[in-house]
Amino acid sequence: MLRSLKSLRWVSVFLLAACGSSDLPAGEAPPAVDTVEQGVLFPPPTPSSGNVLDSTTFLGSVALPGAVQTSFTTPLQYYSFAINVAAGSSAKLEVTHLGSSMSLDTGLFVYGPRDASGSYGTTVRAQDDDAGYGQLSKVASVTFAQGGEYLVVVSSGEGAGKRFRLQLDCLSGNCEPVDPSVYATCDDARVGPRVEDCMAHWDAEGLPVNEAFALCFGADDAHALYEGACAPSASSKPVWCAGGEATWTQRMWPVCVSDYTVAYGLYSVSLGSRPVSTGLQSKLSAANAACGTSSACYGELRGYSFPWSHSTPASLDKVAEAVSLTEQSNALFGARLANTTYAQFAQSRLLSRLSSLHPALGQEYSNGSEAVQVTGWHYSREMWPDACMIWELYVIYFPESRGVLVFEQDYARDC
Structure with missing residues (x-):
């Protein structure tokens, strides 16, 4: 494993032979270097607690499959990591060449499973010295007959300042104890x-x-x-x-x-253009034609969608905020209308002269089951004596499909 240590051991033995046993005071232990060499793998010392965790520096849990990278800080050190496995699963554990310092010499050990008291015990379930690249360690396969939490220990006798990367791979298809x-x-x-x-x-x-x-x-x-x-x-x-x-x-x-x-509303919505179906556009054209060329009524449609990675849908208010930053309409100078359902919008807000657009408006981007939501703005301004022009911009939101239909209806009426 470490040629320098092995050579030093022989020098130590030679010196002891030369001096004679009488040169050692009674009861004194052999030199420390010989003690280290006796444990070529650098296993963690057995603690009095009976829990090998107490002899290591615990660095937390690692997912299986997964990897972790860190560095040794002292010459003789034991780093430990917890892994959770399903009963009967098999895994490969390796201190990899990629991500580890040159000339690093490691030992690799597996203990456990952890019992109800939190102890991993001191029984080694698997270990390796130099089966990996160079003097790095690799347990090519270990099978966990019992499911639970195990402790993986990476050690080094002279690793101070050197980096290592521990890679964990599942060999049995599924090592995870939880679906x-x-x-x-x-x-x-x-x-x-x-x-x-x-x-x-x-x-x-x-x-x-x-x-x-x-x-x-x-x-x-x-x-x-x-x-x-x-x-x-x-x-x-x-x-x-x-x-x-x-x-x-x-x-x-x-x-x-x-x-x-x-x-908590800590997000924004970024709208992108989305086509409006030719069927709905045709309905709108027919409705506008029926309104005539005067200012009696007129409708417009524009479609949008937005990317979304959250499991919870974006709120109607956030979508409306994005619409207000995208659209240019006189309606936006007016009051914001209360949020409502599509059914309420069709019944009380959709202009009767444009009612032929219902129910297509509420079906345009729907997946068939989602609850379509509506909000908007209303702005009124006197344009002629005793006559006002009304601008209304509606946001018809399909939360599950992430579709946004912007419908504007403009019309004249008595002030």
Whole structure:
């Protein structure tokens, strides 16, 4: 493993032979270098607690599959990482050449599973010295007969200042102890109370929402949430605890952050043009023709859509804000109308002379089941003696399809 250490051992033996055993005081242990050489793999010392974790520097959880990179800071060091696996799964663990310092010599060990008291024990389940590149370690295959949380330890006898990268790969198709679909939805029952209390606290302190959000949705908050829900003493643990903290942090927590970003309105909508069907355009042309060439009535249509990566739909207010920044209409000089359903809009706001556009307006971008929402602006100005011109701009929003139909109706009436 380390030729320098091995050579030094032989020098130590030679010196001991030359001096004779009588030169060593009674009861004195052999030189420390010989003790290190006896453990070529540099295994963690067995702690009195019976939990090998206490002999290591714990750096948190790593997802399987996944990878982690860090550096040793002292000559003899033991870094440990937790992994969560399903019963019967097999994995490969390797300190890879890519991402690791040149001439680094490592040992690799697996302990566990973690018991109810939180101990990984001291029994080595798998280990390797130099099966990887050069003097790096690789466990080509280890099978976990029992599911749960295991401890992976990477050690080095002279790694101070040297970097290593630990790669974990699943060999059995699926090593995850939790169905991945579990992480696709935020567990609001667990997350909600904590983050909402946090936001309420900072709101009471007068902090703006965006600043409060940054203080309530950090990495430390994710850790605290996981620890609170998944502690060994917890009476009722959610199913995602079995997947480990790394998987929770990488998969569910971002979903939660995304959902609450929307809930607290910390986002904007960027509209892009979307075609309006020829069928609806034809209906509009016919309706405008029926209105005649006067100012009695006139309608216009424009379509938009927007990219969206959140599981919660954008709000109608945010969509309306984006429309107000995109459209140019006299209606925007007027009052904002109350949000309403499409049915209410068709019944009470759609001009009777343009009513032939219903129900096509509410079906244009619909997936057939979504609840279409409507808001808009109304502006009135006297143009002639006792006669006013009315401009109304409506935002017809299809939240699931992310479609936005902007409908403008202009007409004259008595003031």
